[in-house]
Amino acid sequence: MADVRSYTSDELTALLPLPEREANKYTRGVLFAVVGSAQYPGAACLAGTAGQRTGAGYTRVTTAPEAEDLVRSCSPSLVVRSFEGLAAADLPVARDGHPAACVVGCGFDPNDEKSASLVHLVLKHAAAPVLVDGGALQTLASSKGRRLLRRRFVNGWPTVVTPHAGEAARLAKPFDLPVDDHAELAHAIALAYGVIAAVKGPETFVSDGEQIVRMAEGTPALAKAGTGDVLAGMVGALLAQGLDPLDAAVLGATLHARAGRAAEALMTSIATTAEDVIDAIPAALRSF
Numbered sequence: 001m002a003d004v005r006s007y008t009s010d011e012l013t014a015l016l017p018l019p020e021r022e023a024n025k026y027t028r029g030v031l032f033a034v035v036g037s038a039q040y041p042g043a044a045c046l047a048g049t050a051g052q053r054t055g056a057g058y059t060r061v062t063t064a065p066e067a068e069d070l071v072r073s074c075s076p077s078l079v080v081r082s083f084e085g086l087a088a089a090d091l092p093v094a095r096d097g098h099p100a101a102c103v104v105g106c107g108f109d110p111n112d113e114k115s116a117s118l119v120h121l122v123l124k125h126a127a128a129p130v131l132v133d134g135g136a137l138q139t140l141a142s143s144k145g146r147r148l149l150r151r152r153f154v155n156g157w158p159t160v161v162t163p164h165a166g167e168a169a170r171l172a173k174p175f176d177l178p179v180d181d182h183a184e185l186a187h188a189i190a191l192a193y194g195v196i197a198a199v200k201g202p203e204t205f206v207s208d209g210e211q212i213v214r215m216a217e218g219t220p221a222l223a224k225a226g227t228g229d230v231l232a233g234m235v236g237a238l239l240a241q242g243l244d245p246l247d248a249a250v251l252g253a254t255l256h257a258r259a260g261r262a263a264e265a266l267m268t269s270i271a272t273t274a275e276d277v278i279d280a281i282p283a284a285l286r287s288f
């Protein structure tokens, strides 16, 4: 296994995507989030608003028809569409000067057949980095999911996965990967699936199959429902702004951890919620 390292504060500061003087909303980066379900509409709000706060120039949330109104009302500046009618041609193509990325799966119900077909559509047609989270992760372990990931790898389209320990264990199963050491697990998932893997927990380990990076700035205040959806939106926004995928995952996880600490300072470790973490993203940005 490769050595485990951490990014220095200077390395992280250099990665912050400050907007250029001539920037417009499209050149800053389009985040295309395919998230939420009738069962979990809140995950779409959390991922979308976290993406906006982390600098995406244009955030489009495509969600279940039942979730549309809630997402619109949580932030009027989100562009909201329904899953119904989502077609290959709608998915982003990243090009020079116009970066873009997709986030798929926050709030998906893995037992819903429609979720799997949405994940396949995104993996197949997004010619841009894709982050896979939540209920979409299970789809990757199937033979079709693995085939689509291989195709993305060959085409040079990065895929980032952000499993918690339970989801990582499910990804490990088809390859019989050992699950006890999370650094090793992130490395093994990255190699087995051809992805950049961020295995989340009290410490988060990110690997692209070559390097392994440890991020240990978090706090147990983050152990609350929805904070993973916030992380997915944050890392997705950094991908959408053109960061290298390993850098996006490490910077996103660090900003998320610092936002968790800033939220805790205001709200206490008991009362902090995922929404407070989003509100504390500016403090996390300022901490650099």
Ligand SMILES: NC(=O)C1=CN([C@@H]2O[C@H](COP(=O)(O)OP(=O)(O)OC[C@H]3O[C@@H](n4cnc5c(N)ncnc54)[C@H](OP(=O)(O)O)[C@@H]3O)[C@@H](O)[C@H]2O)[C@@H](O)CC1
Residues within 6 Å of the ligand: 039, 040, 041, 042, 043, 044, 105, 106, 107, 108, 109, 133, 134, 135, 136, 164, 165, 166, 167, 225, 226, 227, 228, 229
């Ligand atoms: N407001 C909203 O809309 C929200 C929506 N959400 C959405 O819900 C969807 C389902 O996601 P989920 O994580 O709740 O369920 P799922 O992965 O099936 O867990 C099943 C089992 O896995 C384990 N396990 C779980 N977490 C673990 C951990 N950190 N570390 C280790 N093990 C862990 C645990 O089993 P145990 O180990 O306790 O036996 C658990 O019983 C997903 O799409 C998500 O985006 C949520 O983000 C919440 C807010």
Ligand SMILES: Nc1ncnc2c1ncn2[C@@H]1O[C@H](COP(=O)(O)OP(=O)(O)O)[C@@H](O)[C@H]1O
Residues within 6 Å of the ligand: 163, 164, 200, 201, 202, 203, 204, 218, 219, 220, 221, 222, 223, 224, 225, 226, 227, 228, 229, 230, 231, 256
């Ligand atoms: N004890 C802890 N210490 C530090 N960070 C934690 C702790 N527990 C959870 N986190 C962080 O909180 C987030 C939880 O993500 P996840 O389990 O996917 O939540 P959800 O599915 O409810 O959105 C991850 O970023 C994880 O690293």
